Amino acid sequence: MALSREEIAARYGAALFGYAQDMKVLDPMFSQLQELKKAIEENPAIVGVLSDPILNKDEKKKTLEAIEKDFSDEIQGFLNLLLEYDRFEYIIPIIDRFDDFYDQEKLIASGTATTAVKLDDDQLKRLGDSYAKKYHLNAVRLENQVDPSILGGVILQVKDRVIDGSVKNKLKKIRAQLIDEN
Structure with a gap:
C-alpha cells in the first residue's frame, strides 16, 4: 500500500527533526x-528536475551537488536521502512538518491578524x-490580512483559537x- 503525501511528509519530517535534535543542530x-x-519556492523547477523519473540518478546527483554545496553536512545528507529514495517531490511538505515540530x-x-x-x-x-505573553508562548509569527468589511479592530487567529475584536462583531x-430587549 502506497503512503500518502501527508504520511510521507510526517515520517520524514519527524525523522529529520529527531536527527537534528540528536546531532544538536536544531537551530x-x-x-x-x-x-x-x-x-525552492522561487525556483520550483528544481523539484521537477530532481524528481523526474526520466533523468538518471547520476544526472540528478550532479544537479543536487550544485545546489547543496553551501549547506551543512546534515542538510546535504537529507537531500541525498530524498534523492536516493525518490522522495524529492515531497521536500516542501517535509520541511513544513519539520517546521511544525520545531x-x-x-x-x-x-x-493571522x-x-x-x-x-x-x-x-x-x-x-x-x-x-x-498571554498564552505562555515564546513567540507568535503573525501574517496580516486586510479585510475592510470588519470596519476596525482585529480578528486574531492562532492555531485553533480565534479572538474577534472587530468593530463589525461588536456591532453585531x-x-x-x-x-433581545425588545
Missing part, C-alpha cells in the same frame, strides 16, 4: 531549511508579543442585544 538546521524552502518544541505559534487596514511590521510584532453583538 542551524531550521535556518538552513528555511533558506532551502525559499530557494515550533512546538520552541513554543512558537503562527497565525485580520484588520481593516494594513498593519506595519512593528504593530504585528507587538500584537504577536502580547498574544505570546449590540444589535442582537437590542433585539
